[in-house]
Amino acid sequence: MAKSEIIVGLDVGTTKVCAVVGEVTKNGVELSGHGISPCQGLQKGIVVDIDATVLAIEEAIEMAQQATGFQIRSVAVGITGQHIQSFNSRGSIEIERFRDITAEDVEQAKEAAQRIDIPAGREIIHSIPRAFRIDGHEGVRRPIGMTGTHLEVEMHIVTAETSFLQNLIKCVHQADLSIIPGGIILEPLATAEAVLSAEERELGVALVDIGGGTSDVALFRGGGVFHTSVIPVGGNHVTNDLAVGLRVARNEAERIKLEHGTALDEGIEELEAITVTPLGQPADETVRIPKRLIPEIVHPRMEELFELVADEIDRADATHQLPAGLVVSGGGSQLPGTLEVASRVLGMPVRLGAPLDPAAATSALSGPSFATGVGLVTYAARYARYARQREGQLLEGLFAGIGRWLRGLLSR
Numbered sequence: 229m230a231k232s233e234i235i236v237g238l239d240v241g242t243t244k245v246c247a248v249v250g251e252v253t254k255n256g257v258e259l260s261g262h263g264i265s266p267c268q269g270l271q272k273g274i275v276v277d278i279d280a281t282v283l284a285i286e287e288a289i290e291m292a293q294q295a296t297g298f299q300i301r302s303v304a305v306g307i308t309g310q311h312i313q314s315f316n317s318r319g320s321i322e323i324e325r326f327r328d329i330t331a332e333d334v335e336q337a338k339e340a341a342q343r344i345d346i347p348a349g350r351e352i353i354h355s356i357p358r359a360f361r362i363d364g365h366e367g368v369r370r371p372i373g374m375t376g377t378h379l380e381v382e383m384h385i386v387t388a389e390t391s392f393l394q395n396l397i398k399c400v401h402q403a404d405l406s407i408i409p410g411g412i413i414l415e416p417l418a419t420a421e422a423v424l425s426a427e428e429r430e431l432g433v434a435l436v437d438i439g440g441g442t443s444d445v446a447l448f449r450g451g452g453v454f455h456t457s458v459i460p461v462g463g464n465h466v467t468n469d470l471a472v473g474l475r476v477a478r479n480e481a482e483r484i485k486l487e488h489g490t491a492l493d494e495g496i497e498e499l500e501a502i503t504v505t506p507l508g509q510p511a512d513e514t515v516r517i518p519k520r521l522i523p524e525i526v527h528p529r530m531e532e533l534f535e536l537v538a539d540e541i542d543r544a545d546a547t548h549q550l551p552a553g554l555v556v557s558g559g560g561s562q563l564p565g566t567l568e569v570a571s572r573v574l575g576m577p578v579r580l581g582a583p584l585d586p587a588a589a590t591s592a593l594s595g596p597s598f599a600t601g602v603g604l605v606t607y608a609a610r611y612a613r614y615a616r617q618r619e620g621q622l623l624e625g626l627f628a629g630i631g632r633w634l635r636g637l638l639s640r
């Protein structure tokens with residue numbers, strides 16, 4: 229039997245590393261299994277301990293290999309952190325009259341949009357064409373084959389700090405893995421691939437992935453991304469607030485959050501109490517505290533988080549451009565009351581974003597914490613198809629050019 233082609237998404241998160249394996253089929257990519265391992269090597273999305281990160285990657289990959297029977301040698305890896313910056317850039321070219329626009333013209337316009345000064349110590353990780361304009365006419369999706377004299381492209385450019393990027397790459401390499409072409413992917417872009425519908429992206433939608441250390445934001449309109457940013461607040465901040473506010477150890481605060489956490493006091497009885505172990509006490513030395521204390525501590529943090537999301541939407545001038553509302557994913561989105569707080573702060577419709585892929589939805593990958601891992605596979609598969617198509621178009625253009633040249637020679 230022929231060997232299957234596989235694509236592996238590696239989500240190196242602040243709380244866990246998740247490796248998702250997808251098998252390439254003629255209809256796209258089918259999820260075939262995953263591995264997951266807790267990770268202590270990152271803070272706020274940034275690698276701070278290479279050995280711990282490598283260990284977690286090796287464990288997640290080993291589990292994914294055992295689950296699927298595939299040998300994993302290369303991956304697409306997600307990147308996040310506050311060092312990520314993004315902006316939109318335009319580039320244009322003039323085209324001779326009465327000639328169809330070719331793949332090469334599009335490449336040249338894209339190159340013009342990428343001719344920008346990137347500060348030292350930073351590098352481009354994505355340049356995504358958002359929209360084309362031909363002779364001032366907006367909204368062109370596929371310019372190849374159209375006629376016009378002025379082709380303009382708007383690109384969404386994402387840059388990362390080289391040292392943080394290199395540390396992540398180092399971890400992947402030290403785990404004996406290589407990175408596939410185009411395989412360094414901004415996490416919210418991958419997550420979007422897994423949880424947003426094409427209609428939402430077309431209409432205008434905001435995505436927030438609440439992880440452990442960061443919340444990643446991406447805004448889409450007209451089918452493409454136009455704003456990305458990373459907010460350095462995630463579910464771990466809620467845990468820390470509970471640890472400080474209730475005077476308990478971090479582990480105990482995490483347990484309390486998972487068992488009793490909520491951002492809202494609605495539905496909690498006046499005298500309802502929970503049992504906790506105070507800081508520095510043995511596990512069986514417990515006390516009872518009012519459950520109402522929990523939303524009192526958690527609510528302001530979640531409100532702050534969505535106010536920061538509102539600031540981002542404001543910064544992108546997108547307040548009235550997101551009719552499909554907000555989609556919230558990531559492990560942190562599972563905290564009860566999150567969606568209500570989001571909708572109160574932002575005044576827009578809000579829904580939970582778990583992977584839409586039917587294979588993910590019916591498997592252990594169904595939760596919102598796996599959206600990034602699943603999305604990395606889908607994003608990388610789409611990128612590979614796009615790269616092949618672009619190569620084909622450029623080659624076709626080259627042959628058409630040679631054909632024209634030959635015809636020109638023969639007709640002399």
Ligand SMILES: Nc1ncnc2c1ncn2[C@@H]1O[C@H](COP(=O)(O)OP(=O)(O)OP(=O)(O)O)[C@@H](O)[C@H]1O
Pocket residue numbers: 240241242243244272273308438439440441442443462463464465467482485486489558559560561562563564596597
């Ligand atoms: N049921 C739950 N209720 C509340 N919080 C939860 C729940 N399950 C997970 N979390 C929180 O979700 C966070 C982890 O989310 P996720 O797995 O998406 O993070 P990550 O990808 O490792 O981190 P990052 O994306 O920031 O690098 C933790 O803070 C965890 O406490």
Ligand SMILES: [Mg+2]
Pocket residue numbers: 239241242415439440558600
């Ligand atoms: Mg994450």
